[in-house]
Structures are given as structure tokens and as C-alpha cells.
Amino acid sequence: MKIKAYGIKEEGGKAEPFYYERSVGENEVRIKILYCSIARGDVQFISNDWGDTKYPLVPGHEIVGTVEETGSGVTALKAGDLVGVGYQQEACFACECCKAGNEQFCTQQKVIGVHCYGGLAEHIVVDNRFAFKLSPALHSAKSVPLLSSGLTVYTGIVKAQLPANSVVGVLGAGGLGQLAIQFLHKMGHKVYAFSHSLEKKEMINQLGAEFILSSSPGNLSELDKKFDFIISTLNVEYDLDAFLKILKPQGKFCVVASPLKKQSISIGLLYDYAQRTIYGNYVGSRKDMVEMLDFAARHNIESMVDVMSFSEMNEAIEKVRTGEVKIRLVLKNQE
Structure with missing residues (x-):
């Protein structure tokens, strides 16, 4: 044909x-x-x-x-x-x-x-x-x-095996971030969304997350060791160290997007009085896709x-x- x-x-x-x-x-x-x-x-x-x-x-x-x-x-x-x-x-x-x-x-x-x-x-x-x-x-x-962005963030979240009522963060509130917020919220976690765009505050709140203006350094320093999990959907450069510092000692950081340029990291933040984990996620399996679509349908995620x-x-x-x-x-x- x-x-x-x-x-x-x-x-x-x-x-x-x-x-x-x-x-x-x-x-x-x-x-x-x-x-x-x-x-x-x-x-x-x-x-x-x-x-x-x-x-x-x-x-x-x-x-x-x-x-x-x-x-x-x-x-x-x-x-x-x-x-x-x-x-x-x-x-x-x-x-x-x-x-x-x-x-x-x-x-x-x-x-x-x-x-x-x-x-x-x-x-x-x-x-x-x-x-x-x-x-x-x-x-x-x-x-x-949902067919790519949804699958990617859902699989990355599930891999973290988060305990109930975890404190979680989402970096970025674009296509990937908006879906990550919804999945985490519907899973029952306390969700914070970091964005440099103040105009996204209302939308982020509607999706089930508390808005944090990431362009203000003071907003991060007040959150020291607060988060069980953070997922980054950013494709622009950002201060990775600043977000690792707000993870709990055994917190997990998932990357599903990245800037084209290399990101710097202070390796000590992973092991100094800590056992933090950074991992990436590439789309998901067919089983993950079926589970994600079912979860989205049941919880009206779109x-x-x-x-x-x-x-x-x-x-x-x-x-x-x-x-x-x-x-x-x-x-x-x-x-």
C-alpha cells in the first residue's frame, strides 16, 4: 500500500x-x-x-x-x-x-x-x-x-517503589511534568512541582501539586532533606546539586529528560551521610504501557x-x- x-x-x-x-x-x-x-x-x-x-x-x-x-x-x-x-x-x-x-x-x-x-x-x-x-x-x-510521555514518567515513578504518602517533587511542568504530577497525585503522594514560570501556579495546583518557584534559591534551601523522590522532566540546564540536597538520605532522583550539554554533579552528595540514588528511565515495556493506560483510564489522567x-x-x-x-x-x- x-x-x-x-x-x-x-x-x-x-x-x-x-x-x-x-x-x-x-x-x-x-x-x-x-x-x-x-x-x-x-x-x-x-x-x-x-x-x-x-x-x-x-x-x-x-x-x-x-x-x-x-x-x-x-x-x-x-x-x-x-x-x-x-x-x-x-x-x-x-x-x-x-x-x-x-x-x-x-x-x-x-x-x-x-x-x-x-x-x-x-x-x-x-x-x-x-x-x-x-x-x-x-x-x-x-x-x-500518554503513549510516550505518559509511559516514560509512569515507568520512572513505579521503578522508585515509593512507600505510601511519600513527599515527591516534579521538576518542570511541561508535557512530561504535567503527567508526572497527575500520576503521583493519584498514587496518593504529597506532590510539589518546581517551575520557573509563576503563571503555571494555578494549573499546577489544579493538577494536584503545590507550586514552588524554582528560580528563587531560598525556596530550595528551606526544603533540605524533605523529599523521598524527585523526577526531572527538564531539558534545560539546572543546578542538579541543589535538588540532590533536598532529597532525604535515601532519596531517589529520576531523570526522564536532560539538557543537550553535560550536567555537573558533586558526587559526594550521593554518599556523604547518605545513600541517594540517581537513575534514568527510557520509555517502558509493553506491560508498563498496558498498566499505565489502565491507571490513566481509572483515574481520569489526561x-x-x-x-x-x-x-x-x-x-x-x-x-x-x-x-x-x-x-x-x-x-x-x-x-
């Missing part, structure tokens, strides 16, 4: 019509795309910030659509099912990681932007094991960011989104690039 997509042919280029051939294999499904997000990560792929973008690039790693065709070996999905697709599209299912249920670490995996085309298209064909059926409780447009049409894709990309959009931007396929 010839798939109509919208590709970027060179570093920093504009999206324009792009066609490619793709048949439906035995274990694959063809999905009619309804919604596709344009996230900061997509813009960084367009700019080749990480140096591994393959052009022509079809961005869009958070997708919601309906199944149109299934391969002969597909039994879990049928035509008409509403599904979500995230960053990862394939895994070998034979390596050590895959056998352990950690297919997100498969060395043979294929991900959007590096190995395969994404959701800025009329259709997409993926392995059915990476197309996840969505509950009717999840609003289609507002559920789109993203604040601005919806634009596919015809406005280049305007949308520019808005994300310049930071004009303060919430997640989702494109709706009108065709």
Missing part, C-alpha cells in the same frame, strides 16, 4: 507530502491515524539534535488511530479498534531483554525517527504487539501524550492539549520549536 505521509527531507526542514510503500505483515496492523502529537522530542529529531535522525523523517511518536487491516497472525486486535502507538514499533522478542519483559532495551528495536516513519501521516503499519487498545474512558486527543489540524503542521512545529505552546500540541487528521 502507498502511504501518504509528511516528511522532513533535511535537517531543520519543513514537512511536505511524502509517500512510501508498506504492506501489512502477518503480525502487523494498518492504522488510520486520527491524532498525532508534535512534542519537543519531535522538533529535536527534526533538528538532528541527537545526531541519529534518518531523513526523510516522518515525525510523530505519539499516535492514536483506528485499526483498518490486520495480518493473518493477529488475534488481539480487529478492524475498528481504537489504539495508541508510541515511540517503539518493533523488538526481536528473542534476546535476553525481550525474554525478561524489557523489550524497550532490545538492541534490535526499531523506533520512530531513527529506524521507521512516524505518525505525521494518513496511515501507519506497526507490529500489533506495539499497538495498544484504548479504553473508551480515554479521550482520544487528550490521551495522545493531558492538557492544544489541537490543530494536519494542514497546520508546519505552524505547529514552529510553535513547539519557539516555545510558544505551553501545553501539549496535538494534530488532528481531518481527512
Whole structure:
């Protein structure tokens, strides 16, 4: 089948019509795309910030659509099912990681932007094991960011194995941060959100967190050894040491985004009268995805989104690039 997509042919280029051939294999499904997000990560792929973008690039790693065709070996999905697709599209299912249920670490995996085309298209064909059926409780447009951002922060939080009623912090209140706040709040923890934007205070409070203005150094010094857990969703430089100091002696610090430049750290803060932990998290497994979507549906967790049409894709990309959009931007396929 010839798939109509919208590709970027060179570093920093504009999206324009792009066609490619793709048949439906035995274990694959063809999905009619309804919604596709344009996230900061997509813009960084367009700019080749990480140096591994393959052009022509079809961005869009958070997708919601309906199944149109299934391969002969597909039994879990049928035509008409509403599904979500995230960053990862394939895994070998034979390596050590895959056998352990950690297919997100498969060395043979294929991900959007590096190995395969994404959701800025009329259709997409993926392995059915990476197309996840969505509950009717999840609003289609507002559920789109769950497929990557939601999965990433949820998995990072679960890995911390936090005791009940923990004191937790979220650095940043963008797409990742807003979802992290909601997950932590609905899990029953006391949530603080750090942001340099005072105008986000009301939104942060509505999501279930107490706002702390991170641009004021005094606000951090008053919180010495207060936090059980902090998750950083920041992609700009920040004072890592300052936040390690406000962790309890056995506190945990999870990183799900980072500046392009190296961050400095005082290693002594991890072990000096302490046993603090820093760890990162890369998306999540298929099991994590199912659990996250179920948790989101049960607790009415969704993203604040601005919806634009596919015809406005280049305007949308520019808005994300310049930071004009303060919430997640989702494109709706009108065709």
C-alpha cells in the first residue's frame, strides 16, 4: 500500500507530502491515524539534535488511530479498534531483554525517527504487539501524550517503589511534568512541582501539586532533606546539586529528560551521610504501557492539549520549536 505521509527531507526542514510503500505483515496492523502529537522530542529529531535522525523523517511518536487491516497472525486486535502507538514499533522478542519483559532495551528495536516513519501521516503499519487498545474512558486527543510521555514518567515513578504518602517533587511542568504530577497525585503522594514560570501556579495546583518557584534559591534551601523522590522532566540546564540536597538520605532522583550539554554533579552528595540514588528511565515495556493506560483510564489522567489540524503542521512545529505552546500540541487528521 502507498502511504501518504509528511516528511522532513533535511535537517531543520519543513514537512511536505511524502509517500512510501508498506504492506501489512502477518503480525502487523494498518492504522488510520486520527491524532498525532508534535512534542519537543519531535522538533529535536527534526533538528538532528541527537545526531541519529534518518531523513526523510516522518515525525510523530505519539499516535492514536483506528485499526483498518490486520495480518493473518493477529488475534488481539480487529478492524475498528481504537489504539495508541508510541515511540517503539518493533523488538526481536528473542534476546535476553525481550525474554525478561524489557523489550524497550532490545538492541534490535526499531523506533520512530531513527529506524521507521512516524505518525505525521494518513496511515501507519506497526507490529500489533506495539499497538495498544484504548479504553473508551480515554479521550482520544487528550490521551495522545500518554503513549510516550505518559509511559516514560509512569515507568520512572513505579521503578522508585515509593512507600505510601511519600513527599515527591516534579521538576518542570511541561508535557512530561504535567503527567508526572497527575500520576503521583493519584498514587496518593504529597506532590510539589518546581517551575520557573509563576503563571503555571494555578494549573499546577489544579493538577494536584503545590507550586514552588524554582528560580528563587531560598525556596530550595528551606526544603533540605524533605523529599523521598524527585523526577526531572527538564531539558534545560539546572543546578542538579541543589535538588540532590533536598532529597532525604535515601532519596531517589529520576531523570526522564536532560539538557543537550553535560550536567555537573558533586558526587559526594550521593554518599556523604547518605545513600541517594540517581537513575534514568527510557520509555517502558509493553506491560508498563498496558498498566499505565489502565491507571490513566481509572483515574481520569489526561493531558492538557492544544489541537490543530494536519494542514497546520508546519505552524505547529514552529510553535513547539519557539516555545510558544505551553501545553501539549496535538494534530488532528481531518481527512
